[in-house]
Amino acid sequence: MRSSVIGSGSFGTALANTLAVNCEEVRLWGRDAALAESINTHHENPTYLPGIPLSSRVRATVELREALEGAELVVLATPSHATRDIVSRALVYLPRHVPLITVAKGIENETLLTMTELLEDCLPEEFHPYIAVLSGPSFAKELALRSPTVVTIASHWEKVAARCQKVLQTESFRSYTSNDVVGVQYGGALKNVIAIAAGMADGMGMGHNARAAIITRGLAEITRLAVRKGGNPLTLSGLSGMGDLVLTCTGELSRNRRVGMELGKGRQLPDILAEMKQVAEGVKTAKSAQDLSVKTGVELPICQQVYAIAYEGKSAKAAVVELMTRQPKSELSGA
Numbered sequence: 504m505r506s507s508v509i510g511s512g513s514f515g516t517a518l519a520n521t522l523a524v525n526c527e528e529v530r531l532w533g534r535d536a537a538l539a540e541s542i543n544t545h546h547e548n549p550t551y552l553p554g555i556p557l558s559s560r561v562r563a564t565v566e567l568r569e570a571l572e573g574a575e576l577v578v579l580a581t582p583s584h585a586t587r588d589i590v591s592r593a594l595v596y597l598p599r600h601v602p603l604i605t606v607a608k609g610i611e612n613e614t615l616l617t618m619t620e621l622l623e624d625c626l627p628e629e630f631h632p633y634i635a636v637l638s639g640p641s642f643a644k645e646l647a648l649r650s651p652t653v654v655t656i657a658s659h660w661e662k663v664a665a666r667c668q669k670v671l672q673t674e675s676f677r678s679y680t681s682n683d684v685v686g687v688q689y690g691g692a693l694k695n696v697i698a699i700a701a702g703m704a705d706g707m708g709m710g711h712n713a714r715a716a717i718i719t720r721g722l723a724e725i726t727r728l729a730v731r732k733g734g735n736p737l738t739l740s741g742l743s744g745m746g747d748l749v750l751t752c753t754g755e756l757s758r759n760r761r762v763g764m765e766l767g768k769g770r771q772l773p774d775i776l777a778e779m780k781q782v783a784e785g786v787k788t789a790k791s792a793q794d795l796s797v798k799t800g801v802e803l804p805i806c807q808q809v810y811a812i813a814y815e816g817k818s819a820k821a822a823v824v825e826l827m828t829r830q831p832k833s834e835l836s837g838a
């Protein structure tokens with residue numbers, strides 16, 4: 504079997520290496536020719552996963568046609584803001600009737616579409632019954648090292664989710680299927696914004712009480728929005744909800760948490776982002792979350808403070824005071 508991964512960053516490369524267990528050939532597309540050459544010659548991605556050996560079944564290319572030709576399963580692993588452009592460029596080469604899995608964790612700015620909605624928006628209808636999303640606690644580095652990793656694969660089409668699950672099942676990678684495409688994607692995208700807040704609290708030296716509060720109240724607001732959008736609340740206590748939220752808010756490997764920590768130390772966002780070679784999706788998603796809150800009327804207090812700090816120059820200290828002095832509420836009020 505041949506599969507294809509579009510996006511040779513950290514997660515695309517790690518997933519290609521996972522797919523290589525059950526696929527004889529995995530074609531990995533990226534825009535950097537020198538990086539592709541390095542993957543093919545040294546079986547290593549020195550930019551995004553330095554020092555981690557990759558399967559020789561992974562073949563990198565900068566040609567979309569070559570990457571997609573004959574693929575029986577396609578993974579889209581570019582950052583969410585690049586997905587629309589890359590999909591429109593890939594469309595002419597996209598194989599028909601094969602699962603198309605998005606792994607990007609973001610809500611598109613302006614359109615406020617999830618990644619599966621975006622795919623439905625820019626692909627002809629014949630592709631729609633093959634769309635799936637993979638999400639859950641899965642740091643790319645640990646996945647590439649074949650540390651046990653467990654995620655959720657959701658699709659409106661049960662057979663598609665089951666097919667993806669089967670192809671990706673290995674001794675160190677396990678997935679659960681779901682039909683809650685909405686809940687899975689809101690959990691995956693918004694946990695990045697909450698992780699920025701958790702990182703900020705750590706950067707300000709606030710301690711464990713504050714971090715636990717951010718995780719718990721963060722989950723409450725993610726759930727509120729996901730349910731408003733039609734998601735199942737149970738999904739948010741699963742792998743793609745609480746699982747990924749805890750990982751990202753506490754794990755040293757999280758880029759979003761790192762951005763938050765630097766903000767908490769008082770550094771400016773453009774300076775922090777300029778130093779990073781990897782994407783921190785929560786920065787852009789904070790803007791979408793702000794717009795979604797206004798549009799739906801769903802309160803997202805932590806996300807809104809992250810937005811104000813990142814986009815409006817609000818100080819982290821002022822944000823903390825505002826969160827702590829919100830109107831008193833019952834924990835069971837749902838607000």
Ligand SMILES: NC(=O)C1=CN([C@@H]2O[C@H](COP(=O)(O)OP(=O)(O)OC[C@H]3O[C@@H](n4cnc5c(N)ncnc54)[C@H](O)[C@@H]3O)[C@@H](O)[C@H]2O)C=CC1
Nearest residue numbers: 511512513514515581582583585607608641642643781782
């Ligand atoms: N790294 C991780 O642990 C995980 C990441 N994800 C998600 O996977 C997605 C990709 O993340 P990473 O691989 O970590 O990012 P990354 O920053 O490591 O790599 C991004 C890749 O996308 C490419 N890229 C960026 N803009 C592009 C554009 N306009 N056109 C074409 N290619 C472009 C870059 O060249 C790079 O190869 C994100 O949505 C992220 O949230 C999901 C689970 C885990």
Ligand SMILES: O=C(CO)COP(=O)(O)O
Nearest residue numbers: 639640641642757758759
């Ligand atoms: O989504 C992730 C792990 O599941 C990765 O999180 P970061 O993007 O914050 O590193």
